[in-house]
Amino acid sequence: DQQVKQNSPSLSVQEGRISILNCDYTNSMFDYFLWYKKYPAEGPTFLISISSIKDKNEDGRFTVFLNKSAKHLSLHIVPSQPGDSAVYFCAARRNTGNQFYFGTGTSLTVIP
């Protein structure tokens, strides 16, 4: 049962434009969310996080938005750069444990 879903397997964006990656979850017990970036044959790299007590967190070009009522979060990258091309995973943690549940990833391609 996939509790964290990334329904878009891929996304292409022109350099300089905004990239929006979406993530939906089903478990209302999730209280902490992270985004990871992954290059082929490498482990994921932590990008940005957000706690359920917030609805927005910003770090440079990266902003994560959380809509708890819709059980939806999104990652905005602006402006997008070719080096941002990678697979992005969202992950969610339940408030009663250590385990993170990962989405299946969205492959972002930023076209120069």
Place this chain on the structure above:
Amino acid sequence: GAVVSQHPSRVICKSGTSVKIECRSLDFQATTMFWYRQFPKQSLMLMATSNEGSKATYEQGVEKDKFLINHASLTLSTLTVTSAHPEDSSFYICSARMADAYEQYFGPGTRLTVT
């Protein structure tokens, strides 16, 4: 900071043999380490959680006798795949977490191929 290494990065072994994968936190103390497995085009699946000095907690469906996890120190955890079979071929990734932190820092992964 927060670098995690894994060794080896790739390993090919024969069916029936055992393989050990190391996960090290290079510049911080990891009170908790996690082992994940990833199949092609699928998400990371947590296999087990280990806390330094105690037994690992395995997720449902993961055979603890097959996937032996040892977290002997605050900087090292090992995963041993015993009596490996071709269906164990996968990408294994570890992550490490500091005390009182949420973020997990991932290693680069190990590609295991069992022939």
